[in-house]
Amino acid sequence: MNKKLRMAGFLAAAALCSHAAAQDDPNAGDPERGRILADSCLGCHGIEGNMTTYPPYHVPRLGGQNPNYIIKALKGYANDDRAHEGMHAQAADLSEQNLQDIATYFGQEAAVEANPEVTAPESGIYCASCHGVNGVSITTEFPHLAGQHADYLNETIRQYLEGERSDISMNAFLNLLTDEQLNELSEFYASQPGLVTAKR
Ligand code: HEC
Numbered sequence: 584m585n586k587k588l589r590m591a592g593f594l595a596a597a598a599l600c601s602h603a604a605a606q607d608d609p610n611a612g613d614p615e616r617g618r619i620l621a622d623s624c625l626g627c628h629g630i631e632g633n634m635t636t637y638p639p640y641h642v643p644r645l646g647g648q649n650p651n652y653i654i655k656a657l658k659g660y661a662n663d664d665r666a667h668e669g670m671h672a673q674a675a676d677l678s679e680q681n682l683q684d685i686a687t688y689f690g691q692e693a694a695v696e697a698n699p700e701v702t703a704p705e706s707g708i709y710c711a712s713c714h715g716v717n718g719v720s721i722t723t724e725f726p727h728l729a730g731q732h733a734d735y736l737n738e739t740i741r742q743y744l745e746g747e748r749s750d751i752s753m754n755a756f757l758n759l760l761t762d763e764q765l766n767e768l769s770e771f772y773a774s775q776p777g778l779v780t781a782k783r
C-alpha cells in the first residue's frame with residue numbers, strides 16, 4: 584500500500600470513530616412541520632435548475648440529503664465555519680427543533696441508495712470509504728454526492744481547498760487529487776441516481 588493510500592485509510596478510520604458516538608436518528612424531526620418551515624427555502628432550493636448569480640453555480644439539491652448532514656451544514660453557515668452570506672442569513676436564527684424538522688422533511692423527499700456495483704473513476708478510491716462507490720455516503724453525518732449538481736460539487740471542492748469551508752477529512756483528501764481528477768469525480772457523482780430537487 585502506498586503512503587497516500589495508508590493515510591487515506593487512517594483518516595477514514597479516524598473520522599468514522601469520531602462519528603460513531605453520534606446516534607443517527609433521521610426520524611427525530613416532524614417532516615410535516617418541516618415542510619411548512621422549509622417553504623421559504625424552496626424559493627431557491629425547490630426550483631429545478633436554479634443558479635446563483637455570482638459566481639454562477641446550481642443551488643444544491645436537498646431532496647434525499649442526509650438529515651444530520653443538513654443540520655451540520657446549517658450550523659456551519661450560522662457560525663461562519665462556512666463562508667456564505669446568503670445562507671448565513673437563512674440559517675442564523677433556526678432553533679434546534681426547527682433544524683430537526685426541516686432536515687427530516689428534506690431527507691425523506693427521496694430514497695438514495697448505495698450501489699457498490701457501479702464502476703467509478705479510479706481516483707474515487709480516496710472517497711469511497713466515506714461517500715460510497717456511487718456517492719451515497721455511509722453515515723448520515725456525511726453528504727450524499729449522488730445526483731448533486733456537478734458544478735455545485737466543484738464549487739464546494741474549491742471552497743474546501745481555499746479555506747472558505749473547513750473540514751479536517753475533506754481538506755486532507757482533496758489535496759491528494761488533481762483538479763482534473765476532482766472534476767471527473769464531480770461529473771461521475773452527479774450522473775448517478777440519488778438526490779432530487781425538493782418540491783412544495
Ligand atoms: C436565496 C437563495 C437561498 C435560500 C432562500 C436558501 N438557500 Fe440554502 N443554499 C443556497 C445556496 C446558493 C447554497 C450553496 C452555498 C455554498 O456555496 O455553500 C445553499 C446551501 C444550502 C445547504 C448546504 C447543502 C450542501 O449540500 O452542503 C443547505 C443544507 C441549505 N442551503 C439549506 C437551506 C434551508 C434549510 C433554507 C431555508 C431555511 C435555505 N437553504 C434557504 C441558497 C439558498
Ligand code: HEC
Binds near residue numbers: 655748
Ligand atoms: C473521511 C471521510 C471522507 C472522505 C474520505 C471524503 N469525504 Fe468528502 N466529505 C466528508 C464530510 C464529513 C463532508 C462534509 C464536511 C462539511 O461539514 O462541510 C464532505 C463533503 C464533501 C463535499 C461537499 C458536498 C456538499 O454537498 O456540500 C464534496 C463535493 C466531497 N465531500 C467530495 C469528496 C471527494 C471527491 C472525496 C475523495 C477525494 C471525498 N469527499 C473524500 C467526508 C469525507
